[in-house]
Amino acid sequence: MSDMFNKVGGLRRGYSVAAVNQFMADAKVSYEGKSAAVNAAKVLSVVFPDEKGGYDRVQVDATLDRLASAFIKRDRAEFVSRHGQQAWLDRVAERATTLYPRLLRPVGERFVHPGRGQLGYSAESVDPFLDLVSAFFNEGKELTANQVRTVVFKAARGKKAYEESVVDAYLNRVLEVLLAVE
Numbered sequence: 001m002s003d004m005f006n007k008v009g010g011l012r013r014g015y016s017v018a019a020v021n022q023f024m025a026d027a028k029v030s031y032e033g034k035s036a037a038v039n040a041a042k043v044l045s046v047v048f049p050d051e052k053g054g055y056d057r058v059q060v061d062a063t064l065d066r067l068a069s070a071f072i073k074r075d076r077a078e079f080v081s082r083h084g085q086q087a088w089l090d091r092v093a094e095r096a097t098t099l100y101p102r103l104l105r106p107v108g109e110r111f112v113h114p115g116r117g118q119l120g121y122s123a124e125s126v127d128p129f130l131d132l133v134s135a136f137f138n139e140g141k142e143l144t145a146n147q148v149r150t151v152v153f154k155a156a157r158g159k160k161a162y163e164e165s166v167v168d169a170y171l172n173r174v175l176e177v178l179l180a181v182e
Helices: 017-031 040-045 057-083 086-096 100-103 123-137 145-150 164-181
Strands: 013-015 050-052 119-122 155-157
Touching: 013 017, 013 057, 017 100, 040 057, 040 164, 057 086, 057 145, 086 123, 086 164, 100 123, 119 123, 123 145, 145 164
Parallel strands: none
Antiparallel strands: 013 050, 119 155
16 A cells, blocks of 8 residues: 555654554545444544654644544435434534533633643643633634644643543544534
8 A cells, every 4th residue: 555644754753654544444444334433433533653754643634634524524414314404403512512511610620630640731721722612602703623633732740730531532522513513
């Protein structure tokens, strides 16, 4: 199989070529309806190992964004053809309401903190981003899937941090909702 993406220099680290190639092959089969192994949620949550000389992360991530959007658009079209547009909007609204409880928690307490001495995302950098999410839902402020997918948080420890995997899972749900209405 030829390279699907540009590779970083031999001394730099990028995504594992084999892992990305396998995931993309599985995604193609799933998108064509021949398997259910990959869906939008899986695309949004995939994590690739890194390796020296691997694929350029920016290119792969941009492709993952487009792939997730394609899965969601396909799912939306199938759902709307069976149940109607209003049912789709109701479904998206239901998913969006699951995001609200975290937005209502006090700053610094919106997610679980990592274990003692463990690194996590700085609460001081996550909380302002959650305020943007809140403004999107409550005030109609602009928030794009790309902003959510590319946000970078500072690192911190202890009570000044949030557990990375929990924040990432939450942001994946935000992405699902955003992509469903784009």
